[in-house]
Amino acid sequence: TSTTSTTPSLLEKSQAEEIRKKLEILLQHKSYRPAKELALNTIKSDDTFDPAYYTLGMIEFQMKKYDFAIIALERALLFSPKNLKYLYQLGQAQLENGSSKDALSTFQKGLNYALENTTNEIDHREFEVAIASVERKNKNYQTATKQISTILAKDGTYTKALIEYLQIVHEKGDDVEEELKVFLRIIIADQNNQKVGKIFAESLKKRTTIDTLYTLIPPKTTASAYSFFSNFARDISLINEAIELSEVACKNSEYENSGIVLGLAHLYELPVQFEKIILLVSIFIKKNISKKLGDLEYSKILPILEHLLVPESSLSFNELPNAPYLTIPSEGFQQPKENRKDRLESFVLDSIALFETALKVMFIQGRLNECSRLLKLLAPCLLGYELHLTHIRNENAYFGDIEKLIPLIPTKSVEGEVHKLYVIGDSHSLSLAWQRIKYKGVEHVLVPILVTGCKIWHLRPESTFYTKYNFETAVKRIPKKSTVLFLFGEIDCREGILRAIEKCYYPSIEDAMQKNVSVYSSLLQEMIDTYQFNIYVHPVPPVLNETRPIVTQFNLLLKVHFLLKKNVKYLDFSHELVSDGKLKKEYELDGTHLHPCYLSILEQYLAQ
Numbered sequence: 253t254s255t256t257s258t259t260p261s262l263l264e265k266s267q268a269e270e271i272r273k274k275l276e277i278l279l280q281h282k283s284y285r286p287a288k289e290l291a292l293n294t295i296k297s298d299d300t301f302d303p304a305y306y307t308l309g310m311i312e313f314q315m316k317k318y319d320f321a322i323i324a325l326e327r328a329l330l331f332s333p334k335n336l337k338y339l340y341q342l343g344q345a346q347l348e349n350g351s352s353k354d355a356l357s358t359f360q361k362g363l364n365y366a367l368e369n370t371t372n373e374i375d376h377r378e379f380e381v382a383i384a385s386v387e388r389k390n391k392n393y394q395t396a397t398k399q400i401s402t403i404l405a406k407d408g409t410y411t412k413a414l415i416e417y418l419q420i421v422h423e424k425g426d427d428v429e430e431e432l433k434v435f436l437r438i439i440i441a442d443q444n445n446q447k448v449g450k451i452f453a454e455s456l457k458k459r460t461t462i463d464t465l466y467t468l469i470p471p472k473t474t475a476s477a478y479s480f481f482s483n484f485a486r487d488i489s490l491i492n493e494a495i496e497l498s499e500v501a502c503k504n505s506e507y508e509n510s511g512i513v514l515g516l517a518h519l520y521e522l523p524v525q526f527e528k529i530i531l532l533v534s535i536f537i538k539k540n541i542s543k544k545l546g547d548l549e550y551s552k553i554l555p556i557l558e559h560l561l562v563p564e565s566s567l568s569f570n571e572l573p574n575a576p577y578l579t580i581p582s583e584g585f586q587q588p589k590e591n592r593k594d595r596l597e598s599f600v601l602d603s604i605a606l607f608e609t610a611l612k613v614m615f616i617q618g619r620l621n622e623c624s625r626l627l628k629l630l631a632p633c634l635l636g637y638e639l640h641l642t643h644i645r646n647e648n649a650y651f652g653d654i655e656k657l658i659p660l661i662p663t664k665s666v667e668g669e670v671h672k673l674y675v676i677g678d679s680h681s682l683s684l685a686w687q688r689i690k691y692k693g694v695e696h697v698l699v700p701i702l703v704t705g706c707k708i709w710h711l712r713p714e715s716t717f718y719t720k721y722n723f724e725t726a727v728k729r730i731p732k733k734s735t736v737l738f739l740f741g742e743i744d745c746r747e748g749i750l751r752a753i754e755k756c757y758y759p760s761i762e763d764a765m766q767k768n769v770s771v772y773s774s775l776l777q778e779m780i781d782t783y784q785f786n787i788y789v790h791p792v793p794p795v796l797n798e799t800r801p802i803v804t805q806f807n808l809l810l811k812v813h814f815l816l817k818k819n820v821k822y823l824d825f826s827h828e829l830v831s832d833g834k835l836k837k838e839y840e841l842d843g844t845h846l847h848p849c850y851l852s853i854l855e856q857y858l859a860q
Contacts, residue, residue, distance in 0.1 A: 355382075607630055
């Protein structure tokens with residue numbers, strides 16, 4: 253077949269086949285580092301083993317190092333000149349490298365070989381589509397359209413041809429209706445196609461796209477589709493468009509679908525429209541007034557929310573209070589010895605997540621007594637359910653965190669003038685929320701500015717991820733010239749840096765960390781220039797056993813970097829939280845976050 257090398261391998265046949273399969277699996281799982289190591293080690297034993305060169309070519313292609321990809325793929329073809337997979341990938345690398353003439357020649361050669369042999373693993377139509385893509389890249393839209401039309405005339409469902417046609421229509425930009433029709437044809441067959449979703453999202457920047465969408469797909473009959481579409485807009489930070497589509501979905505499902513309503517609630521978090529979340533959950537409850545969660549009637553939650561919407565003071569829910577404190581004590585709830593066996597249906601799970609999201613925004617907005625009331629209603633109903641194993645695990649993690657933090661909140665008001673120190677960060681910022689601390693000899697209230705799920709990496713200039721939009725909106729809540737504690741980096745250490753290494757984006761963990769530190773440093777300088785903040789950097793909390801070595805190394809790099817910065821002060825106290833390589837018992841909270849009692853250490857280092 254087309255995958256057989258024409259050069260005899262120096263490896264044993266069974267050994268060669270085993271290595272080929274391993275390389276294939278590693279590429280499929282995007283485990284590029286071990287794939288690269290295996291390929292290079294194999295070449296040392298047999299420098300004619302073409303799958304190893306193909307693997308290296310694929311990795312370089314993913315790294316956008318197209319020159320190196322071309323060299324590796326040409327080497328693979330030297331030992332297997334008619335391998336269609338190699339030819340196809342070489343053509344793609346040449347095209348991305350700006351060599352459209354070479355790409356056209358390579359794709360044509362591949363097409364000829366494919367037509368000669370009908371038992372190939374690559375369909376000859378892939379080369380025909382690739383040839384059309386060269387014409388599109390050269391803006392020869394008429395030629396490209398003609399070639400794609402010929403393919404689709406034989407099979408109108410061929411997805412790769414439809415995607416190429418979608419790109420042609422999108423780039424031409426003169427037929428929104430046709431573009432949407434093609435998008436819908438593809439997405440119905442392949443809902444997880446990110447490439448197609450991104451093209452659709454880019455198109456949503458034009459108002460005519462949304463208006464045409466309403467005409468093509470009546471919202472009344474397909475409300476859930478609009479909730480689905482909103483995700484594409486969200487992922488490239490078209491938040492206003494995402495909210496509009498999601499609101500249409502909610503309205504046309506009459507606010508009865510908990511999953512659709514939950515999606516809109518999370519979208520409202522991004523522009524910090526917290527009052528709208530409370531109003532939305534209230535509407536949802538009214539539409540589902542007879543529903544129950546165990547013994548809890550949804551209607552029992554309504555008075556808490558309505559009190560927030562019509563507050564006794566003139567303070568609206570979107571405004572932050574001065575120095576909130578707890579007057580309604582929070583109860584502790586004992587987990588049962590055995591987990592509950594009954595499964596909760598999707599509607600109930602999404603309802604729970606919706607109520608937990610309401611609790612989260614109530615907490616970060618300092619409505620602490622209302623949090624205590626809602627916890628008293630919700631917590632007993634959730635005991636015994638393994639919600640961390642369901643699709644609402646993130647919402648439930650916040651619920652569990654807040655449940656433990658509420659009893660630790662101050663119970664007395666601040667006497668005299670209220671001074672504030674702002675804490676902006678991921679979920680770890682909640683451990684400090686609404687606590688009091690002595691700073692420069694004066695008691696300050698720690699005001700949380702939460703940016704859910706935000707990595708440092710999301711905040712680089714070229715990022716379009718929605719957490720960056722959330723950060724940029726949230727930071728505007730902080731008055732200029734404020735003292736601000738930045739608390740980011742735990743998610744980078746837990747997953748981002750390791751994934752970057754696995755995918756060969758950096759030669760070492762330290763290189764990946766240094767890049768993150770550089771992004772962080774640039775961001776903080778921008779904050780100083782724009783808002784004149786007095787900035788402190790909180791170390792990444794060394795809570796998780798699995799990531800503590802990486803966290804320790806990252807904190808050391810932060811320390812060294814900010815030693816040279818006069819206008820940013822790094823608080824070097826992470827070593828105070830650990831003993832014998834483990835987090836000290838007194839600083840444990842929920843297995844993920846720090847107990848607020850570490851405030852005494854924070855206070856000490858702020859004073860230095």
